Structures are given as structure tokens and as C-alpha cells.
Amino acid sequence: MPKLTFSARLAAICLLLSTTAASANEVADPTVVVDTSALPAITSSTGDANPYRGNPRAADIGRHAFNQACARCHGPDADNKGQVGPDLLKLDRACTRITDPATREMCIVDNDQYFLKSVQYGKTRVGVVHMPAWKDVLPPAAIWTIRTFLESRSRPTTPR
Ligand code: HEC
Numbered sequence: 291m292p293k294l295t296f297s298a299r300l301a302a303i304c305l306l307l308s309t310t311a312a313s314a315n316e317v318a319d320p321t322v323v324v325d326t327s328a329l330p331a332i333t334s335s336t337g338d339a340n341p342y343r344g345n346p347r348a349a350d351i352g353r354h355a356f357n358q359a360c361a362r363c364h365g366p367d368a369d370n371k372g373q374v375g376p377d378l379l380k381l382d383r384a385c386t387r388i389t390d391p392a393t394r395e396m397c398i399v400d401n402d403q404y405f406l407k408s409v410q411y412g413k414t415r416v417g418v419v420h421m422p423a424w425k426d427v428l429p430p431a432a433i434w435t436i437r438t439f440l441e442s443r444s445r446p447t448t449p450r
Contacts, residue, residue: 316412316419316422318412318422318423318424318427319427322355322359322428324351324428324431324432326351326429326435328347329345329347332429332431339398340434340438342434342438348434348438349439349442351439352434352436352438355428355432355436356368356436359436360378360436364376368440374420378440378444379443379444381404381440381444382397382444385397385401405433409436410424411423
């Protein structure tokens with residue numbers, strides 16, 4: 291490895307600090323618009339579970355939304371190839387191993403709520419924003435379309 295001069299090392303450290311500072315200011319892209327008017331509306335009687343589960347139209351809308359809002363950190367189509375965010379296609383992996391159907395459903399609904407809250411409020415650890423909060427940009431219906439898209443790619447239709 292070539293020996294770096296003091297100023298080269300200083301420049302590298304500054305670059306590192308400036309990228310860290312940029313990610314600490316992560317904000318949700320306010321230009322993202324998700325049209326869910328073709329889907330059933332979310333009302334106060336919508337339960338905790340993803341109301342669009344298995345709806346192919348919602349999955350299509352969600353794919354587009356995901357690629358606008360989430361792909362830069364979770365990979366295009368959630369391919370998770372070296373981006374900063376975790377692999378979202380694995381969120382339900384533990385649930386799918388549960389053989390009792392009622393318990394498995396509870397596990398998945400739990401993940402529905404975890405997903406909704408994670409996206410609405412983002413992820414901040416010790417004051418650093420790892421993922422921005424989307425609640426002012428994406429209404430619940432839009433977030434459910436994204437969950438539906440991710441499920442359409444990851445969730446086995448029958449338990450293993
Ligand atoms: C600026 C980068 C960035 C953007 C944009 C982003 N995320 Fe994230 N997301 C992350 C990071 C980093 C984590 C892990 C944070 C942690 O656990 O501290 C994360 C975590 C999550 C989690 C929790 C996953 C788990 O296994 O616990 C979900 C769900 C999620 N993101 C969904 C989304 C969705 C949906 C979008 C688009 C609306 C999105 N993210 C946009 C960076 C991002």
C-alpha cells in the first residue's frame with residue numbers, strides 16, 4: 291500500500307466526516323407521490339393487518355413507490371446488493387417457519403405494524419437518522435402498497 295501524505299489522510303478524514311454528516315440529515319423525499327385511488331380506502335375500521343395483502347394491483351403501485359422512495363437505500367426492487375439498508379425481503383422469514391396457521395398469521399400482522407411504524411417514524415439511533423420518517427410524505431395506504439409489493443416478492447404462499 292502506498293504511504294499517504296499527511297494532507298491526503300486529512301482529506302480522506304474530511305470526506306468521511308462530510309458523508310457521515312450528510313446521512314445524519316437524511317430526509318424523506320417530499321416529491322414522492324403514490325396514487326392509491328384505485329384501491330379500497332383505508333378507514334378507521336381497517337384493522338392492524340396489511341389491507342392489500344395479495345392484491346396484485348396494490349403490489350404494482352407499491353413497486354413503483356418503492357423504487358421512488360426506498361430503492362436508494364434498500365436496492366432497486368429491494369434487491370439489497372450492498373446498499374445501506376437491511377434486506378426487506380427477509381422481514382417475514384421467521385414467521386414463515388411457524389407451522390400453526392393462527393400463530394403464523396399473528397406473527398405476520400405483528401410485522402405489518404412493525405413495517406408501518408418503521409416507515410412512518412424512520413430509524414434514528416443516538417441522534418443519527420439512519421432512515422428518514424415518511425409519515426408526512428406517505429399516507430398509510432401508500433405504505434401498505436409497498437409492504438404488498440415486498441410480500442409479493444418474498445412471502446411463500448404456503449408455509450414451509
Ligand atoms: C436514507 C436511506 C433509507 C431510505 C431512503 C429508506 N430506508 Fe429503510 N432503512 C434504512 C436503514 C439504514 C435501516 C436500518 C436502520 C436501523 O435499524 O437502525 C432501515 C430500516 C428499515 C426497516 C426495518 C427493517 C428491519 O429489518 O428491521 C424497514 C421496514 C424499512 N427500512 C423500510 C423502508 C421503506 C419502505 C422505505 C421507503 C419508503 C425506506 N425504508 C427508505 C435506510 C433507508
